[in-house]
Amino acid sequence: MSYCLVEGPRWADTVFYGSWLLAIAKADAFWKEAIKDPSFKKEVDRLMVASIPDFSIGATILLSRFEKNLASFLVDLNEEEGEEFVMMVEMGFFALTGQRYQMVIPAHLDMKKVTSAALKLAQTEDDEYYLHPERLVATMPYTQAKEWQARLRQWIRTTGAPIGSCCWIPQAMVRRRQTSQFENCSLTYAAAQR
Numbered sequence: 001m002s003y004c005l006v007e008g009p010r011w012a013d014t015v016f017y018g019s020w021l022l023a024i025a026k027a028d029a030f031w032k033e034a035i036k037d038p039s040f041k042k043e044v045d046r047l048m049v050a051s052i053p054d055f056s057i058g059a060t061i062l063l064s065r066f067e068k069n070l071a072s073f074l075v076d077l078n079e080e081e082g083e084e085f086v087m088m089v090e091m092g093f094f095a096l097t098g099q100r101y102q103m104v105i106p107a108h109l110d111m112k113k114v115t116s117a118a119l120k121l122a123q124t125e126d127d128e129y130y131l132h133p134e135r136l137v138a139t140m141p142y143t144q145a146k147e148w149q150a151r152l153r154q155w156i157r158t159t160g161a162p163i164g165s166c167c168w169i170p171q172a173m174v175r176r177r178q179t180s181q182f183e184n185c186s187l188t189y190a191a192a193q194r
Helices: 014-034 038-043 055-064 080-091 111-122 142-159 171-176 181-193
Strands: 003-007 072-076 094-097 100-103
Touching: 003 142, 014 055, 014 080, 014 111, 038 111, 055 080, 072 080, 072 142, 080 094, 080 111
Parallel strands: 003 100
Antiparallel strands: 003 072, 094 100
16 A cells, blocks of 8 residues: 655644645635536546545545644545545645655646646556556555654654644745755754664
8 A cells, every 4th residue: 555644834833724725725626617628527537436536625634634643644545535635746735855745835826737737647547447646656655654653753752843843844945945844854853863
């Protein structure tokens, strides 16, 4: 099974969560408008076999997973939200940091980004009509993902940093350098473990 590890923003950062969810709502509106076009809908029909993707619902389900860990959550690509997650990665809602993802607010979200994300996922369909979202994202085995979660929690406990403080990538930083605060935290944590 393929899992993606997602690190969230500072715990209870309602400004970030609100902005992120508003951007998700915008993506969802673009998606609903896009599938009204019969030619586009035909190109991505495989994405709608079991259900029609709904980014607002998918995002809400993903956010609810913070309840268990507060700083991170896992996405099982075999779950219904797995395909929505992959499209959200392609739209820019999650930034890759090593083998993990961090929540970000896309700098320029438009119809083209949304339709491109859907088309890219639809193109992973194989000869037996299965989609392969794992081809588009960085994944890890479940045990490795749980180990990363434990390391993150330990780092937070060891440093006394607020939950999620090392996990959020400010939008301005994403635009400027494509680096994250957590890369530095990971190095600091790894060095402390030696």
